Amino acid sequence: MTFQTVWFLLIAVLWIGYFVLEGFDFGVGMLLPTVSKNEADRRAVLTTLGPVWDGNEVWLLVAGGATFAAFPEWYATLFSGFYLPLFLILVALIVRGVAFEYRSKYGKAQWRQRWDIAIVISSALPALLWGVAFANIVRGVPLEKASSGSIEYVGGFFNLLNPYALLGGVVTLSVFYTHGAVFLALKTAGTIRERANSIALKAGLVAAVAAVAFLVWTNLMLAEVNSTVLILSVTVALLWVAGLAMNLKGREGWAFIFSAGTIATFVSTLFFALYPRVMPSSLGSQFDLTITNASSTDYTLKVMTVVAVVMTPLVLLYQGWTYWVFRKRVSASQIVNPERGILDELSHTLHL
């Protein structure tokens, strides 16, 4: 296996980590008003994300950094080409992070309502746009050799809004929404848990329809039958159905494992559909960006492989441990004085 292939796989792993983890963050954010009846519920819902959301988002930063280091041409063409969607994602991630951190600091109802709206929108937007972006990458976008010799994106913003890509967006949106509900069902107690469980089933059925349609389309779109992609696509569907079945039986831990597995397999499907290309061109395969023509030197890849091999297990270990530390379910009754924030006057008995 060449170093290029190793890094293609590692970047796929990073995106899997990102979508599995921040996928449920997005879902929980979107579900915030739906699963909560009162302020204590909302605080409990947000507390399930509190200790982990930032660490989950780091997977994106590492995926971006790794792409820059291992496939600079891919990083450059993709980020400058998908300019506006990435910009919208950035704005959403900025608003979202600040909203999580600041929302409950004050007790004022208006302050909290505004941040709640911000959380819903800034969770839904990236959940949709990541699907649109990845579907476009798989479908192929107009790439051409520029006068400088590099392969550049020559389409506009509206090129990215084709039906296949939009369907991809609906898939990630609905899958993350369901994944969030499954996560909440696992991590909360009482009425939030009940609501999350029933939402997971309904949303899961919608997501199933969208995902199956998208995967069929993906397989038909490929120039020839790719058996790996086909097998992975079927696996996605089976895992999802298994997850919904577990949800129905009230086995929340298994439901989460299956929905995480579905997302991981779904991302793998897209990466296998691409390989060995990283960004196919719709204007002819001579303009494709591949793991060969987009990559860094073997020396750089070797250095980065050493770092990744040493660090990734360590990161998985301590991040996994965090989930273990905060494994207990959160219930609304555990939230002390939910209406108050630590920056309100006389906020006695409240803590950091």
Next chain:
Amino acid sequence: MPHVFSTCGAEHARRIGIELVEQLRNGESDLMNSLDLARWQFAITTVYHFIFVPITIGLGFMVAGLQTAWYRNGNLKYLRATKFFGKLFLINFAIGVVTGIVQEFQFGMNWSSYSRFVGDIFGAPLAMEGLLAFFLESTFLGLWIFGWDRLPKKLHLASIWLASFGTLLSAYFILAANAWMQHPVGYILNETKGRAELTNIVKVLTQNTALATFTHTIAFAAFTSAAFMAGISALLIVRRKDIEMSRVTLKLGLIVTIISFVGVGVTGDINARIMTEQQPMKMAAAEALYSTTDSAPFSLLTVGSLDGSRSVFQIGLPSMLSFMSTGDFNGVVEGVNDLQAQYETQYGPGDYTPNIPLAYWSFRLMIGFGALGLLFALIALWQMRKGGLPSGRWFKPAMLSLPFLPLLANSFGWIFTETARQPWAVFGLIRTSDGVSQVVSAGAVLFTMIVFTILYGALAVIEFGLIRRVIHLGPLDEVDYADPQLGGSDSKQLVASY
């Protein structure tokens, strides 16, 4: 003084004029616009991001120190201090994190030609930063915030130390990447691929430019966060809030401010020498030194001629610049005009002179704001020498400004470092104008710049309001901070929640 500004103005107008003529001649006016806009966007987002970074790096360690004091002697004033400054730390950290994502994406979005050219080298420290530093700081900070009642005391304390260590690692990798732009090492140029390629990662990570920049930035981060702590503690004292705690944190803040400024000075001196050797044009610009001189004076005020090519009036400290940049009072310091001529021979025709008034003034403002912060800290600490509290009419305004002075010094320091390297993005290898994205229109850059600026402005207002609020409330009573039930309690109520 007015003359100085009008000179700068005329010089600036002249440059804009030349640029416009060049744009028209090359028919590249759209591209040139997107270049200027991308530069402005980088400047705005980076300077803004770096308001939060040094406070985060320094304050993390100071909070960890306070918690360690509480862990060791159980005195509740240290717990109150940990919680109080912990709150400020987290409010600040939130914006630092979210604005950091923009920094990483921006290279690909606005500077894709630069990214193609340097990716083989520049991407590695960025990826390492994510893998080694970002995971560490985010995960252990989460454990610290929510772990008060979940983790054994010792492990909880270790979390804040590990998170702080993560911020330090992050600074190291990104500064190694920046140092490579100032002074590229460990690479070869691949002509066929038109890019720089890495040959020695150890050189990139351990070259003297990287180590000097790192230590200087960290010393400045300590200075910034200590001044932040001292200023806020002083406000608490003025408002008579928790004097017992505020006295401790004021003194701690002032002492660290003073000690770290010594570190800033020493590392700054090392940086100046390295800079003189590696980027002589930058030093010449910082001093508005037009002709090569031995026993060069350190300029206190220079007034340039209208065309900006020579100085007409100077007040300076004799031989000081020679000493600063070479370590010898009689050392030779190269001037702008001589370097320009030398670079034209070396790199071909072109303008290799950075914006001299900007370099000159930002260099002085960096030192000036830092020194003013030091002065305030020294006076306040002097007044505390016999167990008293600082007082006098000067105290409140001085302490109110104390947190801002290092921030201004930081910003001008980076404005100097980055603009005085121009026209280069990577010194001697790639010009900034060759680094901008070819496929992104000026309109797109303008649009994103406006939105980022408005969003960042709004966040600054919100953050400032929250910090004022924290100060207004002050540390809570001792009862409120009674030793939380640490060590994996099964109590029903959560100590920390969102």
